Amino acid sequence: xxxxxxxxxxxxxxxxxxxxxxxxxxxxxxxxxxxxxxxxxxxxxxxxxxxxxxxxxxxxxxxxxxxxxxxxxxxxxxxxxxxxxxxxxxxxxxxxxxxxxxxxxxxxxxxxxxxxxxxxxxxxxxxxxxxxxxxxxxxxxxxxxxxxxxxxxxxxxxxxxxxxxxxxxxxxxxxxxxxxxxxxxxxxxxxxxxxxxxxxxxxxxxxxxxxxxxxxxxxxxxxxxxxxxxxxxxxxxxxxxxxxxxxxxxxxxxxxxxxxxxxxxxxxxxxxxxxxxxxxxxxxxxxxxxxxxxxxxxxxxxxxxxxxxxxxxxxxxxxxxxxxxxxxxxxxxxxxxxxxxxxxxxxxxxxxxxxxxxxxxxxxxxxxxxxxxxxxxxxxxxxxxxxxxxxxxxxxxxxxxx
Numbered sequence: 231x232x233x234x235x236x237x238x239x240x241x242x243x244x245x246x247x248x249x250x251x252x253x254x255x256x257x258x259x260x261x262x263x264x265x266x267x268x269x270x271x272x273x274x275x276x277x278x279x280x281x282x283x284x285x286x287x288x289x290x291x292x293x294x295x296x297x298x299x300x301x302x303x304x305x306x307x308x309x310x311x312x313x314x315x316x317x318x319x320x321x322x323x324x325x326x327x328x329x330x331x332x333x334x335x336x337x338x339x340x341x342x343x344x345x346x347x348x349x350x351x352x353x354x355x356x357x358x359x360x361x362x363x364x365x366x367x368x369x370x371x372x373x374x375x376x377x378x379x380x381x382x383x384x385x386x387x388x389x390x391x392x393x394x395x396x397x398x399x400x401x402x403x404x405x406x407x408x409x410x411x412x413x414x415x416x417x418x419x420x421x422x423x424x425x426x427x428x429x430x431x432x433x434x435x436x437x438x439x440x441x442x443x444x445x446x447x448x449x450x451x452x453x454x455x456x457x458x459x460x461x462x463x464x465x466x467x468x469x470x471x472x473x474x475x476x477x478x479x480x481x482x483x484x485x486x487x488x489x490x491x492x493x494x495x496x497x498x499x500x501x502x503x504x505x506x507x508x509x510x511x512x513x514x515x516x517x518x519x520x521x522x523x524x525x526x527x528x529x530x531x532x533x534x535x536x537x538x539x540x541x542x543x544x545x546x547x548x549x550x551x552x553x554x555x556x557x558x559x560x561x562x563x564x565x566x567x568x569x570x571x572x573x574x575x576x577x578x579x580x581x582x583x584x585x586x587x588x589x590x591x592x593x594x595x596x597x598x599x600x601x602x603x604x605x606x607x608x609x610x611x612x613x614x615x616x617x618x619x620x621x622x623x624x625x626x627x628x629x630x631x632x
Contacts, residue, residue: 243613247358251613254317254350255334255343261318261382264292268317272296272357272376279360281374282307286393288386293378295390297399300360302368303629308399310371311558311627312588313620314406314579315353316380316387319345325604340607347596347608352407355595355616359624367629373401380579383423383545387579391586403558404583405623407594409601409608410572412615414562415592417573419472420549420581422511423502425542426451426522428486431534432495441493442530442537445486448497451539452481454521455501458514469506471573477514478575479503500544504575507551548581556589565622566593574598593619 242248259265269285276283276298285294299307322331322344329335334343341351353376363372378386394401408415428448433441459479468475479501486497505511522539530537552559563569576598580590595612 242610243355243617244358246361247355247613247617250357251341251346251351251354252334254354255345256332258332259318259345260321261379262321265317265378266292266294269294269296269376269378273298275357276360276374279364281360284393286389288378288389293386295378295386296374296376297390297394298374298376300363300368300372302371307371309402310368310373311561311623312373312375312401312404312583313356314375314377314387314404314583314590315349315356316377316579317350317353318379318381319348319350320381320602322604327604329605331604331606336610339610341610341613342605342607344606346600346606347409347612348598348601348606349408349594349596351596351608351613352594352616355613356407356620359617359620362621363624366624368624368627369629370402370627372624372627375404377579384547384577384579384582385545387582391582395586401588403556403561404580404588404590405558405562406578406580406583406590406592407616408576408578408580408592409594409596409598410574410592411597412566412593412595412612412619413572414559414566414568414570415572415574416554416559417471417507417551418549418577418581418592419477419504419506419575420511420547421502421504421577422515422546423500423544424515425498425500425544427540427542428497429536429538429540430493430495430497430530431537433493435491435493438493440533441495442533443493444497445494447526447530447539448484448486448499450526451518451522452484452499452501455479455481455518458517459503467506467509469573471571472506472575474575477503477505477509479514504577505549507549509549511546511548547577547579548585550578550581550584550590550592552584552589552591556591558589558591561623561626562591562593565619565626
């Protein structure tokens, strides 16, 4: 792998790490596409370096997770810390980029391109250190967990975690390298997204009482969701360590109707809520469904028996709240000399790892404010800081650690 980008003098990341970052960024792994080209390239590299690799596929076989292990000095593969990252990126459709989003460019100390900070920067830097990991006398293994479809609902990681459980793989902790400006993040909200379909009955608008207006019933349900959001904002619970210190809810899209003079038979909308750690996400969803099924549907069926409201889960990812006494928390805080308590509104796969019994923390290069935007970038200093952090991690789990 050879980089064609112009190097920035200082700060810099190793050539191997930078080459890997650029190689990954050149692969268009937008979530709608297969990620197999990337996964198989990384798998082959890991195999060539003596790692133990396993792929787990989605139902179509067109996407895969990679779990790869650097054995310890005795050849053991159980336990140890896993470095986690997702391989998919969000689309660039409709965005105005100054450069080709899949041709990484370095300018003024920043690396531009889709996935630069979210999150191929972290993955590439970590892969660049595989030879260092192999050359160290590790007291415990190090692992890579690279997933598919994080951006469309964390669909891949649960498949990998189920496989690890089936195979009896034990892990001591997980570092998710989502962009946090290399600062330690100990908690994030959960995200829960749903699609609601309101099925009414069409009629000519002059005969309105004979129809069931799907848009109007959808509007009532949307207002109920807004009322819940207002309750969370007014009554909590609250956690002031978050930038938005309460659970939020909102409706993001709505579609319905065919003409102004026709009572609409169908309306579909999508909504989400982001719950604080400790707030029961299922209870919120149940409350919304209860209002639909017990208040609105009976009213709709007075006119048409077949009228209904149905729900479909788009995506869910549990909240993260790592215990201060967790070993992974103490390790990462010590390596970064970072004792601040940071909690964020965005969700990551860390909550999934924690739910699977693997204490997890978030720490990665780049600023989340650059993610998903045109001209996405990561500062080279952030990549260099990530490399220094991972080098210290390798030393800390080696028998020759000071």
